[in-house]
Amino acid sequence: MYYNNKTFVYLNGEIVKASEAKIDLYSETLHYGYGVFEGIRSYKTIDGQTKIFKEIEHFDRLANSASALNLPYPWDRDELIDATYQVLKLNNLQDAYIRPLVYAPANMSFSPNTESFIVIEAWEMQPFLGEKLLSVMTSSFERPNPKAFKIEAKATGHYVNSILASQEAKSKGFDEALLKDIDGNIAEAPGANIFMEKDGRLITPQPGNILPGITRATVFEICERFQIPVEEKQISPEELRDADSAFFCGTAAEVIGIEKLDNISFRKRWNESLGSKIQKEYKDLVTEKATKNNLQPVN
DSSP states (O other), X not given: OOOOTTOEEEETTEEEEGGGOOOOTTBHHHHHOOXXXXXXXXXXXXXXXXXXXXXXXXXXXXXXXXXXXXXXXXXXXXXXXXXXXXXXXXXXXXXXXXXXXXXXXXXXSSSOOSOOEEXXXXXXXXXXXXXXXXXXXXXXXXXXXXXXXXXXXXXXXXXXXXXXXHHHHHHTTOSEEEEEOTTSSEEEBTTBEEEEEEXXXXXXXXXXXXXXXXXXXXXXXXXXXXXXXXXXXXXXXXXXXXXXXXXXXXXXTEEEEEEEETTEEOSSOGGXXXXXXXXXXXXXXXXXXXXXXXXXXXX
């Protein structure tokens, strides 16, 4: 599913076959979830080229995540970007999902490490949550307390919370979960941010209890370009249920609409929503397709 005996990865400065790459079984990352990663996408553009979307932002966030967790990070951003394009080329990939992972050496203590390791993998992957409108469940799991974790870091161990929430939702017949924060306000999905539409404007949870994603930032850019009002604030579950529409966004998920929350449908049809317009503009943006959409706020 992810690799075969012809797949190549970048591992600590070298291109090697994925089937021959090794990790120390005593790695602190394996035992304690102490590592950081990125989820990045590349696309085949309209001129047939391979383009990694927002590669600078993603590799800068990888470095910032490592710093937040006190993981040594000696790598040069441009060298990692070049290595990623090399991995894509060797694996004959254009529309791909890319996973850089910074992991720790053997260390069963909690003392600081003096080195880290890095691997860059890539594989074909459709949108993480599919392409149909989602049925979402409010999870019994909450986002981690921001006073207990570096919430702004994309850390491997944080995603145990995401896995449990997503598995719970799917076991109950839903497509995905929606987590609240420790104060009972809406936070995010296991691997995506959320926006709601109300009266011609978009609203999204403010930073503090969420991972403010790069796709989330792209939605803000699209809204600014087309003069769509957008606001960051605390959102109560009751306010979300009274929304006109809603959508998730993330690198893996891209932009995907939500049909109903806790079996209650949103009142606006998806193809008439701001989210649908954002979704189309996002697809045009990542493939570098010139857009002539006359996108305006909708009441």
